[in-house]
Amino acid sequence: MDLEAVRTFVTVVDAGRFQAAAADLGVTQQAVSKRVAALEKALGAQLFTRTARGAELTIDGRAFLPHARELLRVAERALASVRPGRRALRVDVIASRVAASGLMREFHRAHPEFELDVLMLFDIEAAVAAVRSGEIDASFRAVSAPGRPLPGDVESVRVLDEPLQLLTGPAHALAGARSVTLAQLAGHRIWMPGLVPGTEWAAYYDDLVAEFGLTIEATGPNFGSDALLDTIADTPALATFMGEHTRLVWPDGHGLRRIPVIDPTPVYPHSLIWRRDNPQPALAALREHLAAPRPGGSEDPVGPEGRTWTPAWARRR
Template sequence: MDLDSVRTFVAAADAGQFQEAAAELAVTQQAVSKRIAALERHLGVRLFTRTPRGAELTIDGQAFLPHARQLLRVADRAVASVRTGRRPLRVDVIASRVAPSGLMRGFHRAYPEIELDVVMLFDVETAVAAIRSGAIDASFRAVAAPGRPLPDDIESVRVLDEPHQLLTGPAHALAGARSVTLAELAGHRIWMPGLVPGTEWTAYYDDLAAEFGLTIEATGPNFGSDALLDTVADTPALATFTTEQTRLVWPVGHGLRRIPVTDPTPVYPHSLLWHRDNPHPALATLRAHLAAIALDQDATRTWVPDWVITR
């Protein structure tokens, strides 16, 4: 269906005269008549009846009008969705409860006038492909998988190093500790059913376990954070890792403990990734906003794998 004809029909319906519709659309009255006639042939019905006062909608015209308005709204949204500067900034935050989601909430509070589309993609390869295709403008990713550097057209910058915590139930042997060292965690079972082979976060924890002799298990299905919290609360032999800004809520009776990990503190290094040729003006605003967040951890007292994105 020709959208110019539909737009002309709506203008004529609102004006009640072809001449006024022509003036609004900056075309001739003859052009308006031709467009309406073409639309009527396409639909197989009469849309207007000529009267001494102008043009009145027929019953079919009245029935078609709300759908015509909706067609034009959809068309306008379709154009806006791909027009840089008018469409929302599309950002991948991995998951809703982790630090990148909090960073974007802070950005939205600082710049409420900027429209955002927040998505949650699976892994770094999926995110990079979406950035390169233009499906998203930016992604928060912690690391690049070993031996797989970022493509040359993808830029990145570290924006947040997030310390780890040990999460235990009330009966765990370390539940009363004010902090726990990585050395003290050796021999304890750390259960993380969300680890998926081949992902960047699993590579991170594999290296952490190998370097400090930790027992990190990914056994059993991943039923989500609520099931994980229930199991850790009820099982004295199990603990799990979480990060400082991960939002967790559990029933009061669970009695869970969040214990800082030290000597060194493993930090999850969140980076922002984007395409070097992306022209969206809000992307520059986001980068400037994140640049104000200081990486204030002492690098000599923290740990990251040696393949973390640094450029």
């Protein structure tokens, strides 16, 4: 479909007359008439009737008008997606309540001039493929998991080491503790139904279990964070891990406890990944924003004497 003809049709509707539409478009009235006639021929329907008051829509014209406006909106979005400085910055944050989502909210507050498109991909393979294809501009991930080095055209930088906390219900044996050590957690059941084998977060917890002799159960369906909180609140034998920056709200009656884990503090290594040759101006601004010092950044000491733990594959050289 000829978008110029569609644009001319909408302009005639808004202007009310062919002559006024011609003036708005900067063309002759004859050109407007030809474009509308060509559109009517393509559609097989008459769109206007001419009256003394101007051009009035037919029944078919009124039916076509909302679709014509949507076609023009889609065309504008398509142009903006490749127009320098106009395309929205597309960033994968994995989930809406996690630390990466919080980092993007901070960036939006600091740089409201940039349009953002935040989405959530499932695993690192999908994220890296989307970064390489240009489908997204960046992704927050823990990289690189064992056996999964990043491709040469993808770059990454560590942006946040997020401390883990233990979440318990009010009747759990550790509910009254101000902090717990990893050694104290040995023998306690930690339930994390969202752990999916093959993902980078599953690799992280596999190494944590192996090094400190913990018991993490990933059994049962994952019904989301609300169902997880309900179960933890009602089951004294269960606890779960969550990031310090994960934002959760639960009912007052749950009485849940968020307890710091120390000696050492396990931290989840969030990195930003992007394609090296991506010219998106907002991406450069995001990288600069994340590089600025802030509370909870990857350089901050965590726990007693700053002792932290990450898997060997995530440690800096």
